[in-house]
Amino acid sequence: MTALGQGLDRATYGLSWLGSLCVILMMLHITAEVTLRYLFGITLPGTLVFVGNYYMIVVVFVPLALLELRGRHIAVDVVARGFPPGLQRVLAALARLMTVFVMGLLTVAAWQQAVGKMRVGATIEQGTASILIWPGHFILVAGCGLMTLVAACRLAEIVSGRDLGLPAEEPA
Numbered sequence: 001m002t003a004l005g006q007g008l009d010r011a012t013y014g015l016s017w018l019g020s021l022c023v024i025l026m027m028l029h030i031t032a033e034v035t036l037r038y039l040f041g042i043t044l045p046g047t048l049v050f051v052g053n054y055y056m057i058v059v060v061f062v063p064l065a066l067l068e069l070r071g072r073h074i075a076v077d078v079v080a081r082g083f084p085p086g087l088q089r090v091l092a093a094l095a096r097l098m099t100v101f102v103m104g105l106l107t108v109a110a111w112q113q114a115v116g117k118m119r120v121g122a123t124i125e126q127g128t129a130s131i132l133i134w135p136g137h138f139i140l141v142a143g144c145g146l147m148t149l150v151a152a153c154r155l156a157e158i159v160s161g162r163d164l165g166l167p168a169e170e171p172a
Helices: 003-040 047-061 064-070 085-120 134-160
Strands: 123-126 129-132
Touching: 003 047, 003 064, 003 134, 047 123, 047 129, 047 134, 064 134, 085 134
Parallel strands: none
Antiparallel strands: 123 129
């Protein structure tokens, strides 16, 4: 495995573990909120803010790179399977090029928004608490950026015909 492939593999799996941890933390946080509210009449300030601005962003956007790494995004290739191998390779390269382009644009837009939110110190008021939300925007940048890098590496593998060290895609 090359250094590039190994680095992307480690980063992808590391962020995916973070996503798994956030699912557990979200479950515990919400369970604690509901239990405390119904048994003792106590509410945990910021539960909705943390769920919507931290946990859910990690859970949704961080695994995108893992799906790309494993080749598990939704694909409809019923017709393409019947094409000659050369044409299949061209279509796969075009699809990856579009993925890199779209995810690259999304990464840049997310970066610009995250920096803007950081500059103004974006917060959400919930009850008497003021909760910072701008750090959550950088999680979106990390997830989209890593997917862009994985897709670009897969595109480079298709175009060059060389193995760049990413794990083999899993069969559907």
